[in-house]
Amino acid sequence: MNHRYIPMTESDRDEMLTTIGIATIDELFEDIPEKVRFKGELAIKKAKSESALTKELAQIAAKNVNSSANASFLGAGVYDHYKPIIVDHVISRSEFYTAYTPYQPEISQGELQAIFEFQTMICELTGMDLANSSMYDGGTALAEAGNLAAGHTKRKKILISETVHPESRDVVSAYASGQFIDVVTVPQKDGVTDVAKLEELIDDNTAAILVQYPNFFGQIEDIKKIGEIAHDNGGLLVVSSNPLALGVLTPPGKLGADITVGDAQPFGISEQFGGPHCGYFATTKKLMRKVPGRLVGETTDEEGRRGYVLTLQAREQHIRRDKATSNICSNQALNALAASVAMTAFGKKGVKEIAYHNIAKTAYAKSELEKAGFAVKFGNAHFNEIVVELKKPVKEVNAKLLEKNIIGGYDLGLTYPELSNHVLLAITEQRTKEEIDALVQEMEATHA
Amino acid sequence: MHKDNQPLIFEITKEGRVGYNLSELDVPEVDLSSHLPSGFERQESPELPEVSELDIMRHYTALSNRNHGVDTGFYPLGSCTMKYNPKINEAVARYAGFANIHPLQDESTVQGAMEIMYDLQQHLAEITGMPEVTLQPAAGAHGEWTALMMIRAFHESNGESNRTKVLVPDSAHGTNPASATVAGFDTVTVKSNDQGLVDIEDLRSKVGPDTAALMLTNPNTLGLFEEDILEMAAIVHGVGGKLYYDGANLNAVLSKARPGDMGFDAVHLNLHKTFTGPHGGGGPGSGPVGVTSELAPFLPKPVLVKKGDTFTFEYDRPQSIGRVKPFYGNFGIYLRAYTYIRSMGPDGLKAVTEYAVLNANYMMRRLEPYFDLPYTQHCKHEFVLSGRRQKKLGVRTLDMAKRLLDFGFHPPTIYFPLNVEEGMMIEPTETESKETLDSFIDAMIQIAKEVEENPEIVQEAPHTTVINRLDETKAARHPVLRYTKEQELVNV
Numbered sequence: 001m002n003h004r005y006i007p008m009t010e011s012d013r014d015e016m017l018t019t020i021g022i023a024t025i026d027e028l029f030e031d032i033p034e035k036v037r038f039k040g041e042l043a044i045k046k047a048k049s050e051s052a053l054t055k056e057l058a059q060i061a062a063k064n065v066n067s068s069a070n071a072s073f074l075g076a077g078v079y080d081h082y083k084p085i086i087v088d089h090v091i092s093r094s095e096f097y098t099a100y101t102p103y104q105p106e107i108s109q110g111e112l113q114a115i116f117e118f119q120t121m122i123c124e125l126t127g128m129d130l131a132n133s134s135m136y137d138g139g140t141a142l143a144e145a146g147n148l149a150a151g152h153t154k155r156k157k158i159l160i161s162e163t164v165h166p167e168s169r170d171v172v173s174a175y176a177s178g179q180f181i182d183v184v185t186v187p188q189k190d191g192v193t194d195v196a197k198l199e200e201l202i203d204d205n206t207a208a209i210l211v212q213y214p215n216f217f218g219q220i221e222d223i224k225k226i227g228e229i230a231h232d233n234g235g236l237l238v239v240s241s242n243p244l245a246l247g248v249l250t251p252p253g254k255l256g257a258d259i260t261v262g263d264a265q266p267f268g269i270s271e272q273f274g275g276p277h278c279g280y281f282a283t284t285k286k287l288m289r290k291v292p293g294r295l296v297g298e299t300t301d302e303e304g305r306r307g308y309v310l311t312l313q314a315r316e317q318h319i320r321r322d323k324a325t326s327n328i329c330s331n332q333a334l335n336a337l338a339a340s341v342a343m344t345a346f347g348k349k350g351v352k353e354i355a356y357h358n359i360a361k362t363a364y365a366k367s368e369l370e371k372a373g374f375a376v377k378f379g380n381a382h383f384n385e386i387v388v389e390l391k392k393p394v395k396e397v398n399a400k401l402l403e404k405n406i407i408g409g410y411d412l413g414l415t416y417p418e419l420s421n422h423v424l425l426a427i428t429e430q431r432t433k434e435e436i437d438a439l440v441q442e443m444e445a446t447h448a
Numbered sequence: 449m450h451k452d453n454q455p456l457i458f459e460i461t462k463e464g465r466v467g468y469n470l471s472e473l474d475v476p477e478v479d480l481s482s483h484l485p486s487g488f489e490r491q492e493s494p495e496l497p498e499v500s501e502l503d504i505m506r507h508y509t510a511l512s513n514r515n516h517g518v519d520t521g522f523y524p525l526g527s528c529t530m531k532y533n534p535k536i537n538e539a540v541a542r543y544a545g546f547a548n549i550h551p552l553q554d555e556s557t558v559q560g561a562m563e564i565m566y567d568l569q570q571h572l573a574e575i576t577g578m579p580e581v582t583l584q585p586a587a588g589a590h591g592e593w594t595a596l597m598m599i600r601a602f603h604e605s606n607g608e609s610n611r612t613k614v615l616v617p618d619s620a621h622g623t624n625p626a627s628a629t630v631a632g633f634d635t636v637t638v639k640s641n642d643q644g645l646v647d648i649e650d651l652r653s654k655v656g657p658d659t660a661a662l663m664l665t666n667p668n669t670l671g672l673f674e675e676d677i678l679e680m681a682a683i684v685h686g687v688g689g690k691l692y693y694d695g696a697n698l699n700a701v702l703s704k705a706r707p708g709d710m711g712f713d714a715v716h717l718n719l720h721k722t723f724t725g726p727h728g729g730g731g732p733g734s735g736p737v738g739v740t741s742e743l744a745p746f747l748p749k750p751v752l753v754k755k756g757d758t759f760t761f762e763y764d765r766p767q768s769i770g771r772v773k774p775f776y777g778n779f780g781i782y783l784r785a786y787t788y789i790r791s792m793g794p795d796g797l798k799a800v801t802e803y804a805v806l807n808a809n810y811m812m813r814r815l816e817p818y819f820d821l822p823y824t825q826h827c828k829h830e831f832v833l834s835g836r837r838q839k840k841l842g843v844r845t846l847d848m849a850k851r852l853l854d855f856g857f858h859p860p861t862i863y864f865p866l867n868v869e870e871g872m873m874i875e876p877t878e879t880e881s882k883e884t885l886d887s888f889i890d891a892m893i894q895i896a897k898e899v900e901e902n903p904e905i906v907q908e909a910p911h912t913t914v915i916n917r918l919d920e921t922k923a924a925r926h927p928v929l930r931y932t933k934e935q936e937l938v939n940v
Contacts, residue, residue, distance in 0.1 A: 007881040037705060077774065250487060327593055
């Protein structure tokens, strides 16, 4: 058959068969036992031409409601942010996206340097000593941090705040069960971690406290205080942080965090139905040799030129096998590149300004909603999300909003039974005053 | 390409330059110091770059010129399946209806995305011969761990928590034993025999009532099909263990043999390998897992189901191992894989494997006179040469790999699998032309001659790259993992 991805001609094939000394390609498969040889045709859809397939898939895509054509107030861990157009141009350079992991540094300096820059930017934002080259996403990065803390402290219990993203908490539990680690949830009070309960639950078998900053409800947790409690008991403070918020918030590294993780999705990465995004993992020098995943380090060649290599590989699965600190191999390199480009474009000034816009827009939405008679829960400082009490089911309100091209917020009742009829709204820098006003007006209308 | 140091983005920064463009704030200003709790307003700005948009584009274009991808040239990196990454995949993944949809939108607003997921699951189930598939794992290793957790949950549900051992052949990928450890198992290594296949007697002696599973790559990392697979399955199943298929090498058997038909209970796929992901410089990947009906109750949740004409996520799965990743896996990557599968169809996928295997055998036979070939039977999609003949002349496989860079090729995987001395693992894939294969073969033959006649040129390679061999010992002894203005090193 002729296919545009398979260049061999019949004459090529025949020459090659002659070189091998066989008559047919089938002979190469005779080592597969007759009993397990697949003889029919796979019952999958027939091939479609490029034009026909793009048309079909465009039609399927059109069935989805997207945040380009609608104003989205849905966040809960994945956000519609300003994505500089240059990001896609850089990550579309196929020297980057068609390359494998940079195991041959002489012809991979571009990728290696880009990752070294990514590591540096994450350190700058988080205030940590070092960062790795990326993890799958914020949730698995948090789970790896929990396991690392347990391994490091030789303790078998992790405390996790109820204000951490519910799906991340699920992932932490799944990873912890692999290592026979107990996960205990610290309840929330007024939208933040209940510190009194935390002090009751912590003991000398607690490896770490896992908190989110800003937390799932958009509130700013007192991670300094929580860290002191962790450290007083010989455990670690693990902070999951939206890196964009760190444009205006004191970095976890300055507040006692031993490990800071999170997802760089707010930096130039599309929502994509939840993935691929880009986990990051940053920590202190003390834990450097236990970090999961790849690390890029600077060195020199024989002539003294500066260059970059994958380093400290003795931690990793391809060297340590069953003694590795993690099984991670593939990471999110291309998305780390996307995040680097966005962080570079935003720069020192932009990251602060964009974070500030999020706070200002959210404050505006909050005051307008309150004016309209809605109760905005939890009085603490917020970043770009707020919890609003409705008098009707969230699903019903969201359906009405969608008629006005508004994607409503997250239905908190799905994961916090005590917060049924409460919606988590995200107001990023992308939302205009007009859109916020329309949201408030339509929410009011549904309650009239 | 310049041989000079390539400046870091931090070294071309200049105060006052910007690379972004934000709408003016159209809502009232807020006072951060009164909005944020005391001590939580950032005092020192992060030292991110200050550069213009053109600065950014030039910087990353310069970096890209210092990087070799499949689109740059031949990339016969064994076990990694560095095939062409179709451009239609990239176009489709950027459709607004796929790129800009939120995972927590109401299901009624994302039926198109769920339809793709469902259809992909059906396709992967048919390709692997496994009835149930989850798309949640983010990468191959993540899939391995997910499946092992399911196997553990299965044994525990039968009151067999004593099954703590996972058997792994000595030729296995490093992720196999690492995943077993992370899933709470102990690893037992099974030896290979002199034909490069699993030693059946060694396997038989190592299974028992404590066996949880055998992890197997088939064809194995030597590119050889484990011909005794049915006997191995019988041995493992006979003691109540499960059989796990590492799908890294699936490119070798599409439409030729299916893990489900070979007796496997669970399989992971690397969609970024066989199904043109792409690799992205190390990721993101996608590592779906297929399982038998017996293991299906333990699948990570939510499970995508179809009810009438509607797709829905099912969360009420009491035996599930839980959630292994937020949301539903790397949608953007498996969407590319789906696009690829739909571009190929059943005939196309069959041809993929036939040509991947033909190409590997052709290269193997042409290179056989010049290098040691420890296992001489027909290979599948890849083969492993040994550089021991050249080592006797003072040239290591590493040197030959570096010399290949001067010819514009990415070297093969080297020193893997561990059971071949000075190994070079070559995987051409089906997307390369005969001319490309021949030029690589010619380069290898020339290098073999250089080793005999002029070994220095190989030992001192590469000669044409932007940088020479780097001091990796220095990098590890004095780790510098980030840039600092003061050039302070992160020393430990």
